[in-house]
Amino acid sequence: MSVTIYDVAKAANVSIATVSQVINNKGRISEKTKKKVHRVMEELNYQPNILASALMGKQTKTIGLLIPDLANPFFSELARSIEDSGHEFGYNIVICSTDYKMEKEAKYIALLKQKRVDGFIFASGFEKLEQVEALMNENIPVVIVARDFPMLPLNTVAIDDYMGGYQAASYLLKLGHTNMGIIALDVWSNRERIRGFNDALKEQNLEMRNDFEYITQGNENLIDAGKAVAHKYVTTSNPPTAIFSCNDMLAIGAIQAAKENGFHVPSDLSIVGFDNTAIATIVDPPLTTISQPIEKMGKEVMDLMISIVKGERKEQLRLTLMPTLVERKSTAKLI
Structure with missing residues (x-):
């Protein structure tokens, strides 16, 4: 028999409304109560019905992240940073590696739309804009990370x-x-x-x-x-x-x-x-x-995405971070 929100509320000795607010990261709930509810959810292995929430027009607290190559440490470290930042806000990140292939990109976008994700984060690597423009036309939140498209009114977090x-x-x-x-x-x-x-x-x-x-x-x-x-x-x-x-x-x-x-x-x-x-x-x-600044990029892109999903940001934001040179032992003066 599956665990329900009523079981969580009873075990945590709080109201059903409180459990719902904790799940959706809303309301003025104390950190002590949040931790208690999350602990009980974990102990009871309770899984909120994300799809049901989506069908009711509510947020699913899920973001789709499309990256070109998980084998590249840059993208795997960036994905980890985005995932860690999302977790702090109560969001789940679904990571899809496209291998620089448009057909895989299209396939994952269709799948994530079926899952009713709240928004999409695209990492650098893709060259075509049709998929991004289609999502924008559907008013689905999109944020680009690690590259820029000056020709489109996109929200971006990029390096120079x-x-x-x-x-x-x-x-x-x-x-x-x-x-x-x-x-x-x-x-x-x-x-x-x-x-x-x-x-x-x-x-x-x-x-x-x-x-x-x-x-x-x-x-x-x-x-x-x-x-x-x-x-x-x-x-x-x-x-x-x-x-x-x-x-x-x-x-x-x-x-x-x-x-x-x-x-x-x-x-x-x-x-x-x-x-x-x-x-x-x-x-x-x-x-x-x-x-x-991979960790900062992950945090900034997730902050931006959440502000868009929550309707807190209306204007477009283009954030450009500066790179720095780190000198180690693989370079030397020419003698």
């Missing part, structure tokens, strides 16, 4: 990717490097990082290497992809003295390629990554990288 690339180039130039390879996926965020990187070079009357090519995103392992591109660089007649990789996974692949080809990092080849995920601290040598 252009400035991140600019910082990377400026730092390597300061170390004396002028011959620099670049490893990047053909996605919006990486293109912005390369634009910033290239502008920093232009300020010094320098140009990008003419053998640079974007990696077309497929199903390959990002470390392997970075390794393959770095291998091409270091086996040319004019190998670079530094490589800028547009995420930490690509940078780790570059470190592996350098070692396998007899290059010492950083005395022979300096390598800079992007994201500052946990993996940057455990690779050998520890990775110099452009840090994204």
Whole structure:
């Protein structure tokens, strides 16, 4: 026999209305009572009927999060931050990994709409806007995280990717490097990082290497992809003295390629990554990288989503966070 809200109220010695307010995070309920009700719900294994609430026009306290690649530590850490922040507000996060495929994105959106989620969070990686525009036309709350679409009136929490690339180039130039390879996926965020990187070079009357090519995103392992591109660089007649990789996974692949080809990092080849995920601290040598404030991004995007769902925010918000360079042992001055 399933546990009902009446059973929870009786066990917690509170009214049914109080239990309902705790579940929906409404009303002026003391923290002591909230904790008591949540404890009883857990002890009784009580599950609120989310679908029934949705059919009655109430919030389901559920948000859909679509990310392109869970295997990328940046997206897994971002998802964790969003999930943790949502949990603090009593919201559940349903995480879907699209693998950069539009058909999977469409499939998950349809599924999440059937589940009556209160809103959608889209992480960077997708390039087409049809699905987002369709949701907006249905007045379903949408927030974009880790990228921006200036052409649409969207709520976004993004990093200044252009400035991140600019910082990377400026730092390597300061170390004396002028011959620099670049490893990047053909996605919006990486293109912005390369634009910033290239502008920093232009300020010094320098140009990008003419053998640079974007990696077309497929199903390959990002470390392997970075390794393959770095291998091409270091086996040319004019190998670079530094490589800028547009995420930490690509940078780790570059470190592996350098070692396998007899290059010492950083005395022979300096390598800079992007994201500052946990993996940057455990690779050998520890990775110099452009840090994204992942935890803050997760909190800000969830705060924004909840304010929209609750009807507290009417105007559009575009929040841009600044990246910072974290210097470790994978870079050195050019001797």
